[in-house]
Amino acid sequence: MRLLLLMLLSISNVHAEEFNAKVIAVMDGDTVLVLRDGKKIKVRLVNIDAPEAAQEFGRESRDALAGMVLKKQVQINSRAIDSYGRMIAEISVDGQSVNEAQVRSGMAWEYSHFHRNKRYQLLEMQAQQSRHGVWGQAEEPVSPEQWRKTHPAKTPVAKPESATHANVACGKKYLCRQMISCEEAKIYLLQCGVQTLDGNGDGVPCESLCVAEKSLKHPLKQGALHAW
Numbered sequence: 001m002r003l004l005l006l007m008l009l010s011i012s013n014v015h016a017e018e019f020n021a022k023v024i025a026v027m028d029g030d031t032v033l034v035l036r037d038g039k040k041i042k043v044r045l046v047n048i049d050a051p052e053a054a055q056e057f058g059r060e061s062r063d064a065l066a067g068m069v070l071k072k073q074v075q076i077n078s079r080a081i082d083s084y085g086r087m088i089a090e091i092s093v094d095g096q097s098v099n100e101a102q103v104r105s106g107m108a109w110e111y112s113h114f115h116r117n118k119r120y121q122l123l124e125m126q127a128q129q130s131r132h133g134v135w136g137q138a139e140e141p142v143s144p145e146q147w148r149k150t151h152p153a154k155t156p157v158a159k160p161e162s163a164t165h166a167n168v169a170c171g172k173k174y175l176c177r178q179m180i181s182c183e184e185a186k187i188y189l190l191q192c193g194v195q196t197l198d199g200n201g202d203g204v205p206c207e208s209l210c211v212a213e214k215s216l217k218h219p220l221k222q223g224a225l226h227a228w
Helices: 002-012 058-069 098-104 118-130 144-150 182-190 207-217 219-227
Strands: 017-028 031-036 039-045 073-081 087-093
Touching: 017 039, 017 058, 039 098, 058 087, 058 098, 087 098, 098 118, 182 207
Parallel strands: 039 087
Antiparallel strands: 017 031, 017 073, 031 039, 073 087
16 A cells, blocks of 8 residues: 555656746647747646637737746746646746736636635635626626537547648748648647737637638538638
8 A cells, every 4th residue: 555655646746847948939828838958848837727719818818928928937837747748837937926827817717626726716716806807897707617618629630741740840930821731730830839820819820721721621611712
């Protein structure tokens, strides 16, 4: 039993470490891309849940996070790696928790494990009372968790062979006209953090390219292709 306990403790701390890194892209209000020793790492902020990119207040939440961390050296306290391969961590700038700041300003919901973190619960309650961020809307805001239930993510598509080396080519392409396919554009946006591909901040890169491919796959909608 003691050996099993030691093994479990060891596993839980495999990804627990503190380090400094530079934020090179902000994906949304709770996810960033950092550069550490030349390696890109996607980091999901622990204990919070921000509006999705296509959700109301999604852009404001992302901009708020970007204002605090983009192109800055930050301190990262990692906790784990999730099923999507993202590092789960707390990010701080000059000793101040960015995770807490997002909740305090009403740009994210408290999303701790089993909602047991009293600190984050208090921050969310204070933001509600002060009507900061999402809490200042006329109507009751919909949490990202509830929003995702009514807007299920699309089934991921296989990466084409031509785009499998997009990670290696990060920094080589920045514009939609340089993309050879919608799938390649998605990889450059999501994995390389090239935000110039998502001009309207809805999470869909190079919409003219992606809409064109979608229209070609659905001949009954040729009118949409002609309009484009």
